[in-house]
Each structure stands twice: as C-alpha cells, then as structure tokens.
Amino acid sequence: MTPSRGGAAGHGRVATLSDVAREAGVSLATASRAINGSTNRSVREDLRERVLAAAARLDYSPNANAQAMARGRTATLGLIVHDIADPFFSTIAAGVTEAADAAGLAVTLANTEHDPERELGFIQTLQNLRARSIILVGGRQDDDEGNRRLRDALAAYQERGGSAAMVGQPILGVSAVHVDNRGAAAELARALHGLGYRRFAVLGGPANHLTARERREGFCEALAELGSPVPDEAVVPCAFVRDGGYDGMKELLARGLDVEVVFAVNDVMALGAMTAARDAGLDLPRDLAFAGFDDITALRDVTPTLTTVAIDMVDIGRQATALALGEGGGEPQVVIASGDVVLRESTPGPR
Amino acid sequence: MTPSRGGAAGHGRVATLSDVAREAGVSLATASRAINGSTNRSVREDLRERVLAAAARLDYSPNANAQAMARGRTATLGLIVHDIADPFFSTIAAGVTEAADAAGLAVTLANTEHDPERELGFIQTLQNLRARSIILVGGRQDDDEGNRRLRDALAAYQERGGSAAMVGQPILGVSAVHVDNRGAAAELARALHGLGYRRFAVLGGPANHLTARERREGFCEALAELGSPVPDEAVVPCAFVRDGGYDGMKELLARGLDVEVVFAVNDVMALGAMTAARDAGLDLPRDLAFAGFDDITALRDVTPTLTTVAIDMVDIGRQATALALGEGGGEPQVVIASGDVVLRESTPGPR
DNA sequence: TTGTACGCGTTATCAG
DNA sequence: CTGATAACGCGTACAA
Secondary structure, eight states: OOOOOSOSSSOOOOOOHHHHHHHHTSOHHHHHHHHOOOSSOOSOHHHHHHHHHHHHHHTOOOOHHHHHHHHSOOSEEEEEESOTTSHHHHHHHHHHHHHHHHTTOEEEEEEOTTOHHHHHHHHHHHHHTTOSEEEEESOOBSOHHHHHHHHHHHHHHHHTTOEEEEESOSOSSSEEEEEOHHHHHHHHHHHHHHTTOOOEEEEEEOTTBHHHHHHHHHHHHHHHHTTOOOOGGGEEEOOSSHHHHHHHHHHHHHTTOOOSEEEESSHHHHHHHHHHHHHTTOOTTTTOEEEOSBOOGGGGGSSSOOBEEEOOHHHHHHHHHHHHHSOSSSOOOEEEEOOEEEOOTTOOOOO | OOOOOSOSSSOOOOOOHHHHHHHHTSOHHHHHHHHOOOSSOOSOHHHHHHHHHHHHHHTOOOOHHHHHHHHSOOSEEEEEESOTTSHHHHHHHHHHHHHHHHTTOEEEEEEOTTOHHHHHHHHHHHHHTTOSEEEEESOOBSOHHHHHHHHHHHHHHHHTTOEEEEESOSOSSSEEEEEOHHHHHHHHHHHHHHTTOOOEEEEEEOTTBHHHHHHHHHHHHHHHHTTOOOOGGGEEEOOSSHHHHHHHHHHHHHTTOOOSEEEESSHHHHHHHHHHHHHTTOOTTTTOEEEOSBOOGGGGGSSSOOBEEEOOHHHHHHHHHHHHHSOSSSOOOEEEEOOEEEOOTTOOOOO
C-alpha cells in the first residue's frame, strides 16, 4: 500500500515523469523513452524495467495535455451529432467510438440538439482542444449561408492541421459518407409498386433538409417514371423527428386523400405516423401500409414489422472515422453507403 | 480575407497568444487577461479592445491543452457507458451533455460495450486526460473483486483532484443517482396485482446484475406479500439486453407454465420478449400481458403500448452531472430517482 | 493597470 | 544508449 502523498485536503499530488525518473535513478529523457517507445526503441532493458517499476510504484499517469503540448498533437477525436438520444445518431456513435478506440483516440461528444448554430460553436471548441479530427454527423440543410460558414470553419480547422469527415451530403469540402438516399428510396418505391401499390403518400420532412429531400425526390421520381406519380397534396412536409411523423400523419389524414401506403423519410417518423394512424382508428397494416428508412434497431420489435431501407449505421460510423483519420493529403473522398430495401409486414400488398 | 499563414503543405501555423499580443502591441500577460477575464477584470478598455481585435484578425484559438497545463485543470468531463446505442444510455447521455454544456465542459465519451474490464481502462484514460470529473453509468455487478478494483481506481482518481459520480448502485465510494428499482418494481407488482393478475413470470436478467436483481426481488417480494408468490421456475435468468428478453421468453414458453403476465426487468428485454411471444403464435395482449421498466422513448410507438416504470433518464443524466460537479468535499451523496408506474395496453387485466 | 519571468509535464534535439 | 536542455502555449505571482 503506497503511503498517500501530499496533504489530506484537496488535490493529492500527481506523480510526474520527473518523479519517476528520480525514483528510477535515470534522467527525464530516459524515463520518457522507456515509457513511450515513441522514437527508436533505445533504452537498455534493465533501465527500462527500473523505470517501469518506478512508474508502477508511483502510480504514474502520463499527462495527456502535456504530451499534447510537446508532441504538437492530441489523441482526441471530436464527434458532433444532432441528437445523441436519437437511435440513428447513437448507433453511428457506437461505430465511431469503436473505430476511435481501435485507433487509440478518445472521443469528445458534442450534441447540438438540432441547432445548426451550435455545430459551429462545437467546431470552435474542438479546435481549441486541438482535436486531431472531427466527424460531423447529420443531414445538411439547404442553406447557402449556413453551409458556407460551416465550410469555412472546417477549412480553417483543417488548415491548422486537423482532419475532418462527415456523414451526410458531401458539400462541406471534407470527406463524407453519403447514404444513397435517392437511389435507395427509388428502389423502395419500385418495390412497393411491384407489390401492387398505386396510391402513395409521403411524409416528406422539412423542405430544406437535404436528406429528407433526397429520399422524397428519389421516391417520387421513381413512381412518376412508373406511371404512378404521387400527387403534390399527398406529400406532407414535417419535422425530421418522431413527432414530425406523428403530426404529419394527422395532417395527411385530415386531407382525406385515398392512400394505400405512406412512406416516411425516416423510421422514427414512420413509427410516429403509425401511432397517429392508430390513434385515428385505423387498423394496421390492413387499412394503411407504411414504410420508413434507416432500419433502426427498434424496428425488430414493432408490429407490424416495418418495411424500410436498411443502412448499416455502425459501419457508417466506422467508415466516417476511417475517412477522418486517413491521410488528409488528397482531395476529399466520398464513400457512398448503399441501402437495402427490406419488405416487412407493414406493406403486405394492397387488398 | 486573411492571407493564409505558413506554407501550403501540412499543418498551417496556428496563431498563438504571443502573436496576438504582438499584433496588439501589448504584453503576453495583458493579452491573456484581456481574453480570459479569469482574474479580476483589470485591463484598460482600449487595450482590451485592441487585443480582442487582434485575436479576431489572427483567428486566434486558445490552446485548451496549454491552458490545462497552466491552470492545472481541464474543462473535460468523462462519460462512461455500457452501450451508447442502447436507448437507456443514450438518453442519459443526452442529459449529461446538456448539463455539461451548460457548465462549459466538453464531454469525452467512453463506450465499454458491456466489458467491465474496459471501464477500468477508460478511467485510466480519463485520468491521463486529467478530466475534471467522471460519470459512470450503468448497473453494477455483484463482483467483489471487480467492484474493489473499480472503487480503488475511482479513489485514486479523486485523490488526484478529480471528482466522480455514477448512475447505479452506490457501492463505489462516489456520489450516485440510484433508481429506486426495488420500490418501483414492488409498486408495479402491486399495480398488476390490483388489476387482478395472479400468475406471474419474470424475465429476471443476469443473476449477478444488481439492477436486475433489485427489480426482480422488489417485484417478487411484493407479490409474495400479497399472497401471489412467483414460483421459482417462473423466474428466468437472461441477458440484460433485448436479445436476452427474446431468448428468455423462448425459454419461459418452453417451460409450459400457466402465466398471465410477464415482467421483464427492462424495456428492451420486454420488447424482445413480446416479439418472441408473437413468434410463438401468441396474440398480445390477449394471450399474455407484459410489463417492462425504464420507459424508453420507443415505447410510445409499440403495440400494444407497454406498461412500465417510467424513470426520467434525461434528468438522471443532469443530476449525475450535478453530483459529479458539486464540491467533492463532503461524503458521497446518494440521490434516489423514483420511478412511476405507467399502466398501458399491454396489461389490460386478466380475462 | 501593465509587464517580466517562471512554471506546468512532456517530447525531441543535440551533445556526450 | 543516455543525459542536459530547449521548446510547446498559457496563466499568474511578482515587480514596476
């Protein structure tokens, strides 16, 4: 049992590398080399052991901030998400933490709570922390001014030696994992059409939300090509979250259209919409079919099971990390993440 | 448009406080004081403005690592969770990030992926980062050796000036938010008994998992007192995750017991169990009633809606942060988070 | 109020 | 292979 160093009150003294060196009877430099084989492994075995033993004895904990100062770089990766409580983001976060951990990086999590302004603030914070790289997750807005500021902030960050990547539309000048929203939504549309559906409605998300737009347009365009265009009034704008789906469905029902199947541009919206439909007395999927997008884990346990486009969010997190950590020399890369249409009970086909 | 400093290749030079001071024509100390009013605000207005202008011109970004060195403390809070993709943890994380942000702290997220060994590793990492405080989230195991090591690690961390708090059983020598699992589960049992149920089964989680145990025992003891004890064979051990609920339910069904209602010790397990019951051909809630614990957000959109014990996970995250950040002088505090029984469609009462 | 100078803990350069 | 020593960027006593 090591006798406690320092006084009883407040911060106990933390053993420093100098302490370890003294305890081991070597110089600071040698102690440093022994503990981190950073440069060529070049410390005699017996000395190395003496140092390691001393470090263990003093319960030495290398000061990462001091290392960051001396090395000129940190082992920190910044992760910015819109809402960590949303399964889409938390699942991607799981992929990022996994990959970051494998790379020996600590993850600093920033939760914007859907406020684009805070994205900028967090980039600044991560810049101050000298995070080695930043991963920005979430669909972009169609907002030239906002995107310009974000692009500038990321460019400045990269000019200072950081690397960055994002999940979403590759419009910020950094590498990105971009889900093939348009293509997969079209695929979904064709699959539903193939089941025999002809009267569609779309809970389309916010007009300016690029991911929502891509899914909405991909879906509608494919149906138009198939000769079953979605009427404008059957495309309801709404928020990109669960309550948006719920409210949008209420609105859709209020319009009294003749609809067989509803496509919500993400799963949580679809789930909210199904609840709204049920609240309105509909029997699902008999009275109305539903489809979503993302394939969040929770879908396994809803009834009817939800037809959707499955994307591998954990892997997207991993890939975004790989992009962020890859050599930042070349041009920004874009990785397309494909989506797989999964037909489930919520779309049994029209009666 | 500021002309880019430094060469084209690699890391552009980052403006330092000295640069700002020179640009503003003041000393380093004055620049420091002007930018961080840390000590008494004591810099002439015109100088302060000159400094701020210079900082803006150079796009100065204070180096948080250097500040940490000089100040002797960081603005980093460590958050350790079992699984960030699990809605229970991600929702608590939302509360923690919210509170941390309000306190001006950056959150470093550590995902153990349910490996207790990694909790220790992350505490070490956060120690190295000199995180100001650590929040550990998740039920503890009944593992004296493991808990001892964890307690020692946290004690060492605190002795070095860090503060810590946890969500779960208050057995690690640090402040804790402890959900009243036992009491709330008992309350749930009484409510179900009050509905007329008499034949119960429990998907009880792992034998050594303290949260599972508290809920299981609270539930069973209350029923025993009411004269409707749960037979031993109706208490099925299983993993504390969704698949555990699914598998446990399969096992329960295989036992062929006469059961009216199943209590799973958390919501994701309950959802998995319901799916297993459906896969076995049961009609819910007609053939079998279900209840869970936690009230995760996803419950709003399942059918039948799930009876459960609601706990405010976002607020638990906030409270844990407050505990962690509160003066660490006194004894560890324990905040009891209560749970509210919410009866929903999954327990319509026995036929 | 302002400036000087030292220290924070490490790494890395450069002699020995 | 090892040991001094100069950075790294900033905060802050201390002196002016």
